[in-house]
Amino acid sequence: MPETKILLSEQEIPTHWYNIAADMPNRPAPPLNPATGEPIGPEALAAIFPMALIEQEVSSERWIEIPEAVREMYRMWRPSPLYRAHRLEKALDTPARIYYKYEGVSPAGSHKLNTAIPQVYYNKQAGIRRIATETGAGQWGSALSMACQFFGLACTVYMVKVSYQQKPYRRILMSTFGAEVIPSPSDRTEAGRKILAEHPDSLGSLGIAISEAVEDAASRADTNYALGSVLNHVCLHQTVIGLEAKKQMEKAGDYPDVVIGCCGGGSNFAGIAFPFLYDRLTQGKQVRAVAVEPEACPTLTRGKFAYDFGDTAQLTPMLQMYTLGHTFMPSGIHAGGLRYHGDSPLVSQLYHDGLIEAVAYNQTAIFEAAVQFARAEGIVPAPESAHAVRAAIDEALRAKEAGEARVILFGLSGHGHFDLAAYEAYLSGDLQDVPLSEEALAAGLAELPKVGG
């Protein structure tokens, strides 16, 4: 009988990351100085990033070598398994063949460790002793805490307050790995103090937490900043997911008609999708890529393609991307990792150019899919990952209607072991959909900076 898990050996961990910028018909527009609106060069980022990462950020090289020390650490859990969802297919009674690449086997429980490790590695090489970052759902913070512990760097995490309250286990996990965890907005930074003065009950947002972490990093010479998504080098590091998945699909003797990933800042989606888009961009291969986001924070499906700040306090460079506006405050849905106002410039440009698709779901729909998936496959997905599960199930149901044996690959970016309170809310009927407020959307979009006339 066919394998349930398609595995690779440690020797098959990719030796290079794939940089999609090399193959895009239109490369993302350059970042702009937040004060002057002029294009900025790499040197402007040197206050908070090591040069190796800045070079990756602007590189047009197609393949970028993964340092041996990083590959060695990847061996802790990589290559991650690719599963054939035999039992889910049966439950759905679909002719579709469903595969999922499971990143929850990482000790941090999600794909985030794929970039945390190289980021900390390059910072250590550059002599940095401490890293400041933000975290939404806590997955990025957990991953960075681990990576810092493995390389012996100190770590401070500004954690969006609503997640800090909803997900104590994630906070404890970070503490277990030696990190300092601060609920954001906090009184540790000027950005935080400003928000607290205006909104003492603020539940925070990724945009605010980023401002705090960037301010912290910029104000100390021994400290750099690390971002868990959005930026080009983060998307780059995540391509190990899709590169492995391609080898595994080949081993399974299959090729996806559609690749699906949840999309907040975009790095998870980039990780699973970009290596397949390589086939489309360079060989004209017909493969669809679908980014899945929450209705409550519908960056691609309802946002504007425009220059915007990455953070609330307007400290970061402006990036051209799909955005709901840097002041947009998403409601407190359980998929905290998808509550970001903007999206990766790489993903945004691809969407703008019609090379990828996007779809948005409400949270009750994604938890319904998550429970169905768990009961069939045993794995309880993170709420973020459940967005991809929902889209994959819907795709499989459409294949059933059409009577087509479509091949579906989705990224299961992490497990939901620290999100069970959300499952309890869903199972007890207490979980509500939080419709997007059209007012909040309009207000956010009205705050977009005026750039270039």
Place this chain on the structure above:
Amino acid sequence: MPETKILLSEQEIPTHWYNIAADMPNRPAPPLNPATGEPIGPEALAAIFPMALIEQEVSSERWIEIPEAVREMYRMWRPSPLYRAHRLEKALDTPARIYYKYEGVSPAGSHKLNTAIPQVYYNKQAGIRRIATETGAGQWGSALSMACQFFGLACTVYMVKVSYQQKPYRRILMSTFGAEVIPSPSDRTEAGRKILAEHPDSLGSLGIAISEAVEDAASRADTNYALGSVLNHVCLHQTVIGLEAKKQMEKAGDYPDVVIGCCGGGSNFAGIAFPFLYDRLTQGKQVRAVAVEPEACPTLTRGKFAYDFGDTAQLTPMLQMYTLGHTFMPSGIHAGGLRYHGDSPLVSQLYHDGLIEAVAYNQTAIFEAAVQFARAEGIVPAPESAHAVRAAIDEALRAKEAGEARVILFGLSGHGHFDLAAYEAYLSGDLQDVPLSEEALAAGLAELPKVGG
């Protein structure tokens, strides 16, 4: 460089379980009727177990075939990885080579699913529609809930109240898989009501919860009982762990000097150790096996080798085993899965015959080891599994003192994702050791039934 993970293919999942009863110099004494004190035959167990499991319970066949349907379900996560603990070795600066077999990759998060699946399978074959069980830390309950969901059976779990309160996530996990979860002692059974009448604030114990589940199962024709440890057939099913580990050690070109497992009811220890003891019993191979238990519930190290009941209400047959007395009430330590007054008759007999060793630790010592392990290897161990980590680290430190390159293999039976509240208590300095009360010990031993003279 050498592999970090030694993996097997799905084809290498064992085809047979190993039954150590076939090779023991002294087989366990027969179970006795709780009322008459006479040896009981298999038929006496038929009210609560299917015949296939009763046959395994009394079998003297060395190898027992694993049904294909069970092996197919094992493929969801088996073979589990064997890790070489390179980073821990380095942190300890030890010449020892440390390996661990990681059962936390199971969707239930522990080794328990290895036996939950065959138990539910045989019950389904026998026409049973519902299973009642108890759970301590919640690992067994989670595993049985999943297995019941996979095979379409209903599941009721009596969960020891202290764990029900300490580990809400485990409870939610069981609900996610469709099980009914009841804090024990409860008013659903006579056994529960009796305890509540005497001790309204009782935090429960495995002994009480077993009474409740057995009573539930015995009173309904469509319902059987399932036990997550102690019994011979449970130890049998767990031998997939050690059988895989042997193949993996061989692949690594190594053989353990010592095999270490945590020991509550004994099935986890049996699973990792029995296949290596096979080499010792049949080929005289020099391999030590060490069972690790909590100081607060030191069954092997402080208990008596005697006939005793498996439960508080004296509903189960009497088994000859190491026991602290069926009325012994262990304190509320975080390793809830090790709070059982008795021990597997197979493990007990081997200990009595000097074929295995045992050691006990306090909980601060095991959390110290767990945090050290997590920071080196990335995996946060369950508090139960942390007992094995502690013993393995101590063994490695002794090897360092002796300047010997000892080979240490330990079973990492599960992850601690649902136990982070305990980690927080440890990290904040709030965790206390709970010394064994000599009075409680004496009182428990005084309640041992008088059997055979």
